[in-house]
Amino acid sequence: MRPAEDVYPARRVFLPPPLPVLLSSRLVLGPAANKAAIEEPGHSDEGASTWFHTGLAILQVGNRDDSNLYINVKLKAAEEIGIKATHIKLPRSATEAEVLKYITSLNEDHTIHGFIVQLPLDSENPINTEAVVNAIIPEKDVDGLTNISAGKLARGDLNDCFIPCTPKGCLELIKGTGMPIAGRHAVVIGRSKIVGAPMHDLLLWNHATVTTCHSKTANLDKEVNKGDILVVAVGQPEMVKGEWIKPGAIVIDCGINYIPDDTKQSGRKLVGDVAFSEAKERAGFITPVPGGVGPMTVAMLMQSTVESAKRFLEKFKSGKWMIEHNKLNLKTPVPSDIDISRSCKPKPISKLAREIGLFSEEVELYGETKAKVLLSVLDRLKQQPMANTWWITPTPLGEGKSTTTIGLVQALGAHLHQNVFACVRQPSQGPTFGIKGGAAGGGYSQVIPMEEFNLHLTGDIHAITAANNLVAAAIDARMFHEQTQTDKALFNRLVPSVNGVRKFSDIQIRRLRRLGIEKTDPTTLTDEEISRFARLDIDPETITWQRDILSSEWRFFFSCWIPTIVPEEDHNWTGSNRERLHTDVFSVVSLSFQQTQFDISVASEIMAVLALTSSLEDMRERLGKMVVASSKKGEPISTEDLGVSGALAVLMKDTIKPNLMQTLEGTPVFVHAGPFANIAHGNSSIIADRIALKLVGPEGFVVTEAGFGADIGMEKFFNIKCRYSGLRPHVVVLVATIRALKMHGGGPTVRIMSYCRTASSQGLHRGVSGSGLRRQVLLKGAVFSCALSDLTEGPTPSLLLLQDLELVEKGFSNLKKQIENARMFGVPVVVAVNAFKTDTETELDLVSRLAKEHGAFDAVKCTHWAEGGKGAIALAQAVQKAAQAPSSFRLLYDLKLPVADKIRIIAQKIYGADDIELLPEAQHKAEVYTKQGFGHLPICMAKTHLSLSHNPEQKGVPTGFVLPIRDIRASVGAGFLYPLVGTMSTMPGLPTRPCFYDIDLDPITEQVNGLF
Secondary structure, three states: OOEOOOOOOOOOOEOOOOOOOOOOOOEOOHHHHHHHHHOOOOOOOHHHOOOOOOEEEEEEEOOOHHHHHHHHHHHHHHHHHOOEEEEEEEOOOOOHHHHHHHHHHHHHOOOOOEEEEOOOOOOOOOOOHHHHHHOOOHHHOOOOOOHHHHHHHHHOOHHHOOOOHHHHHHHHHHHHOOOOOOOOEEEEEOOOOOOHHHHHHHHHOOOOEEEEEOOOOOOHHHHHOOOOEEEEOOOOOOOEOHHHOOOOOEEEEOOOEEEEOOOOOOOEEEEOOEOHHHHOOOOOEEOOOOOOHHHHHHHHHHHHHHHHHHHHHHHHOOOOOOOOOOOOOOOOOOOOHHHHHHHOOOOOHHHHHHHOOOOHHHEEEOOOOOEEEOOHHHHHOOOOOOOEEEEEEEOOOOOOHHHHHHHHHHHHHHHOOOOEEEEEOOOOHHHHHOOOOOOOEEOOEEEEOHHHHHOOOOOHHHHHHHHHHHHHHHHHHHHHHHHHEOHHHHHHHHOOEEOOEEOOOHHHHHHHHHOOOOOOOHHHOOHHHHHHHHOOOEOHHHOOOOEEEOEOOOHHHOOEEEEEEEEOOOOOOOHHHHHHHHHOEOOEEEEEEEEEOEEOHHHOHHHHHHHHOOOHHHHHHHHHHOEEEEEOOOOEEEHHHHOOHHHHHHHHOOOOOOEEEEEOOOOEEEEOOOOOOOOOOOEOOHHHHHHHHHHHOOOOEEEEEEOOOHHHHHHHHHHHHHHHHOOOOOEEEEEEEHHHHHHHOOOOOOOOOOOOOOHHHHOOOOOOOOOOOOOOOOOOOOOOOOOHHHOOOOOOOHHHHOOOHHHHHHHHHHHHHHHHHHHHOOOOEEEEEEOOOOOOHHHHHHHHHHHHHOOOOEEEEEOHHHHHHHHHHHHHHHHHHHHOOOOOOOOOOOOOOOHHHHHHHHHHHHHOOOEEEEOHHHHHHHHHHHHOOOOOOOEOOEOOOOOOOOOOOOOOOOOOOEEEEOEEEEEOOOOEEEEEOOOOOOOOOOOOOOHHHHOEEOOOOOOEEOOO
């Protein structure tokens, strides 16, 4: 006997034995073999014990008595051996379409590992049995009846298909006799698709010489007499006579026939296709009817189901992915990003999802190249250990972290054959149409299709825009109605009477609880309670919520004025005001104007909430906590108070699912969330990281990134994202370029060009993140917040393109400070030096040496922009080693500290400031937020990314400065306070010549032209 493999945890799972038990020298009894198999214990798979159960489904149409009998036998056998069996019984009125619908559902149900359609189909409607059977996917065809299974069997692919259960059981019985099959003459009578034809193929591929006989076979008795092995399945009672059988032959009788028998209570008895009483005198071994083949057929169905479950578990268990990587066709000079992207055909995203272990029901397809991944995968893999996390940051300039992120994961996955995921932010379309270009990486290290990545993707940002503007509309509407209605009128409209009954909604009940009003019946509230409940009494001067204008850049909406209602001050409800008393509405006599502004969508707090949330429930709670203003009494007013938080969750319910895409070399990428790096933390989502960490397994790697430089992006990643997620990075990768270090060493500042289409052929942008065509120079202004009036147009100064070791060494001070900052958090640091065409080996070697001398674990040259993953192999190997190094991750400050102290710690330890100065508005806000209970939140600094100080013109490592804090604002739902250092624009403007001049659509091919 042999035990089953580990497929059903904590339960006994059994397979029929390879050698059936022979209870006599002349009878081969199926029940004994089946019973022996059931008594053999199996082993459990502890790794899958929390979620995995072997599943079998039986689909029946109609109510035939014989079908009911067979199904009950199968269900009983499944129950005995621990298989979870499901019986789906459709009425005789079922149509073919309905049957096919159920089959599709079973095909996609990962809890069902095998299923059969009970034949014949007992329907009053015409149903194509062939079409129904072939609708079963081969992976679940445990009956072995589909054309694909039959074809593989006929071709001898026995290890890649399921064999029909009766022939499979017959073969086991034949093997159990001990007689070798190879070289024997086997005769099969019958050619049905269920028994005869597959039995012929099975014996043939077990090396027997096979003769198939049927109703047209001449001299049947003589053919039968040649057989050392005889299998009969014709449905004719006792057709094969004893005298036909070759002495000593193995006889397998598959027949089930009834003949009259007056001695039986039923008046009939069950016989096979062989005259058993005669044949047993000549046969060496023979199966009786009943009690022979039938039980083995059921046993083989159970065995095939368990085998299917084993294959399923093997496919989705943790371990190395069986992933197909794309090979790059590298060209010199490197073509444009869009040309490279289109030269590589992405694999179907559904295929990539299967390769990385996602179930079909865990993936929502958005076309062929992108998909959303459901959060249910976290529940399925909750016992899966976390993988290693690498985090990438550049110097305080955009020096190619997106390109490096993609190049690194391509090196790890396609070249070092590791399970690896990239988790990146979704870009705003403003920079795409403006001046910066895309954010899909660049050169031969990109996310593809880059058009999909850089434009709408799956509509997450549009949903955020809709949600943000719903809040803005709710604020304005509430202020209007409170100014124009009495307490009573306002209450009656907030809690309307329906069929004479007023009832609070759930969100209103929660508001009552926050107000300390423990009542649920609207009719029991006092006038004072009605007033407190109905009036938010928003102070217009304290409104912090802005409107969104999609993802476009529109500088003229940075600040604007909107009209507000001013009610008549005469509240005398007598005399001429009787009509007004009847309506309970004030009259309006004039308008005033309130200052507001529009923000780019990624600057919305809702985007930050999406990035920091851990679940749908957590997102719903965070959306409700968002503070939009204060009341005139100084109390915070949230979206929950406005009553809009539930609606926000509805608008955002799909955005919480990470977007799955792929790199040029076929490794997986999550593109999810893109909070504005100026006033938010600038990291991709916690949820994407968590799912990726589960999918890659304990030996895999996840590479994520954050906006701007190490002093901003890294600090926020550690102190905000890691604090909320509980995740701890294993390695930090600092990205730098020779050009940037020269600038920090005193070289000229490079300013962004408003139009730079020709540079790609010169190879000057090698390794730079974003578009190689448009994000030509990253040393000033290539970010959302830069004021275009401060920019000039011009090429890279020639001084930065010439070898200058002294300038590089001076500029290294900035990189040295970033290495110190990273090590302050207790994480090993690897420096990735993006190599440009103009860099010399001497300069690159100098940076590597200095980095390692000043605390970097390693420092390596990278050429992934020009070579894809191949150009980042050294980087991948370095970070693999660094991930094994000891680390002791620690946060920078305690949340219990006063607001000013937390800001001071960041300013002094990360930026190198002597101290901070809280200007009057900032001091006031710190006191207000502390009083309102928000003083415990972490700090998200909003400062220039162009310098360690507040002055973008100060390069290198400025010293002796005091950091001025102009204001402090709160993103309570997201969960942080953000001090403003200087002026932070949240609505960029378009340049003189935006990128959209070159973007167009081919109406014939629907191809997007002009992108980067």
